[in-house]
Amino acid sequence: MIRIFSLGLLVGSLFWGAATAATERDANTLQLGSVSALVAPLGSEEPEFAKRADWVMPIASITKLMTALVVMESREPLDAWLPVVKRDFDPAANAYSRIRLESEATRRNLLHVALMSSENRAAYLLARHHPEGYTAFIAAMNAKADELGMVDTEFVDSTGLSDANVSTARDLLKLVNAAFQYPLIRELSTSPGGRVQFRRPRYGLQYGNTNPLVHRESWGVLLSKTGYLTASGRCLVMVAQLAGEPRVVVLLDSRGTRTPIGDAGRIRRWLETGVGGTVAAAALDYEREKAAARQLAMSQTANLQ
Numbered sequence: 669m670i671r672i673f674s675l676g677l678l679v680g681s682l683f684w685g686a687a688t689a690a691t692e693r694d695a696n697t698l699q700l701g702s703v704s705a706l707v708a709p710l711g712s713e714e715p716e717f718a719k720r721a722d723w724v725m726p727i728a729s730i731t732k733l734m735t736a737l738v739v740m741e742s743r744e745p746l747d748a749w750l751p752v753v754k755r756d757f758d759p760a761a762n763a764y765s766r767i768r769l770e771s772e773a774t775r776r777n778l779l780h781v782a783l784m785s786s787e788n789r790a791a792y793l794l795a796r797h798h799p800e801g802y803t804a805f806i807a808a809m810n811a812k813a814d815e816l817g818m819v820d821t822e823f824v825d826s827t828g829l830s831d832a833n834v835s836t837a838r839d840l841l842k843l844v845n846a847a848f849q850y851p852l853i854r855e856l857s858t859s860p861g862g863r864v865q866f867r868r869p870r871y872g873l874q875y876g877n878t879n880p881l882v883h884r885e886s887w888g889v890l891l892s893k894t895g896y897l898t899a900s901g902r903c904l905v906m907v908a909q910l911a912g913e914p915r916v917v918v919l920l921d922s923r924g925t926r927t928p929i930g931d932a933g934r935i936r937r938w939l940e941t942g943v944g945g946t947v948a949a950a951a952l953d954y955e956r957e958k959a960a961a962r963q964l965a966m967s968q969t970a971n972l973q
Contacts, residue, residue, distance in 0.1 A: 693717075697944030700931045701951035703901070703921035703959050706837035707935055710890075710907055710914040711845055713838075717935070721837040723962065724820050725920050728895030729786040730840060730903050731828030733847050736783055736857075738808045739775070739794050740850045746776035749867065750797045752789070760830040761897060765789035766873055771866045776852075781864055783857040785875040786894060788827045795826035802826075816842045831899035837918040844905055844916045848891050854907075857892045858882045879906065880929060887932075890914055894928075901958065904928040911939035923954035 695717050704725060707717040715721065749772045755763075767773065767781075767789045778794050781787035798805035809823040818839035824832045835843075847853045860883050861876040878894040881887045888909030895903035901921035907914050917935060919928045927948075934945040947955070 693938060693942045694944075697942070698934065698938045699944050699947045699952075700919070700934060701922045701927040701947045701955050702919040702931050703955055703962065704837045704918075705920070705931065705935075706841055706916070706918040707910075707939070708841055708916050710848065710916055713841060713845070715838070715841070716915075717938075718837070720959070721918075722820070723966075724834050724836055725962070726831040726897060726900035727828065727833055727835045727840070727920065728831075728897040728900040728903055729788075729791075729828040730835070730893050730895040730905055731823060731826065731833045732782050732786065732791050732895075733843055733853075733857075733893050733905070734809050734812065734823060735791050735794055735826045736779055736853050737843070737847050737850070738798075738805060738812060739779055740853065741812070742798065742808075744775060744797075744799065746774065746779070746852075748775050749773070750775055750778065750793055752793060752866075753796065755792060756796070756802065759788070759792075759827070760825070760832075763788045763792075763827070763829055767866065768869070768871070770868075771871070772868050773864070773866050777864045777866075779852075780856045780859065780862075781873075781875050783853065783893065784859045784861070784877050786828075786878050787875070788829055791827040792825075812846075813839070813843075816846055818842055828895055828897070831897055837920055840905055840918045840920075841916055844891065844907060844918070848907055854891045858889050879904065881906070881908070881932065888914075901954075902928050904932070906932075908932075908936075910936050915939070921955075921958055923951045927951045927954075 704720040704723050706715045706721045708715040752771045778790040782790040795802050795805035813821045821835040821839045824830050863872045863874050865872050879892040882889045891907040904919045922928050
């Protein structure tokens with residue numbers, strides 16, 4: 669009995685030690701390659717970790733989460749076939765698309781490839797076929813941002829190709845919490861891939877998810893969106909099962925496709941063990957240079973005002 673009791677004490681002490689390590693997190697130890705970042709429990713607006721979370725920055729295709737939210741709240745039929753038409757204006761950046769002009773796609777399929785694969789023509793068409801037109805759709809995006817209390821957010825297009833689409837990590841937490849309320853947004857944004865059918869003419873296109881973490885069951889990704897522009901760097905927002913509960917992760921402006929994934933891994937390790945990890949030198953140099961440049965730009969803007 670003494671030996672069993674002693675073993676129980678040992679196991680109990682080991683468990684207590686692990687639990688204590690997991691809860692004793694020093695934010696100063698967490699190194700990330702992203703210029704701005706935030707981590708919070710799903711449904712909360714109180715971050716467990718925040719890094720320059722109030723900096724206003726271009727968000728690239730993270731924009732498409734708001735596009736999806738406006739589509740869902742419009743209650744327009746998802747099975748409606750929409751014509752693929754040419755843009756009414758030139759995009760602010762490269763907008764190459766494999767979707768053929770003068771074909772048709774369902775609203776649901778356009779929403780799917782916009783969220784899963786960041787398809788820009790699909791995101792444009794979702795706005796273009798809004799019942800009141802494209803301009804009204806953009807107005808609805810900004811109205812929804814206001815409703816959610818996203819005070820430092822502005823949208824000028826539905827794709828994120830314009831670097832005038834700006835927000836903060838703190839505002840994006842509110843957007844993710846709102847988008848998560850729609851099961852279809854969760855489903856389509858985390859779909860690993862698939863073939864999407866079009867008609868008139870009839871053809872199919874294969875698409876994949878731009879976030880490699882959706883393919884890893886251990887991550888339990890429940891919502892996802894990536895983004896990239898030269899002005900925004902690599903961006904990632906997602907909801908994933910981290911340290912035993914769903915958490916929102918927002919990562920803005922990092923170098924290369926691997927840095928946001930590495931940052932996500934460092935965040936998970938920090939949540940589970942309290943260990944912050946290290947960032948590759950090139951990614952850290954990028955973060956410092958971009959942060960310094962952005963800080964200078966904000967100071968110059970403040971001086972002009």
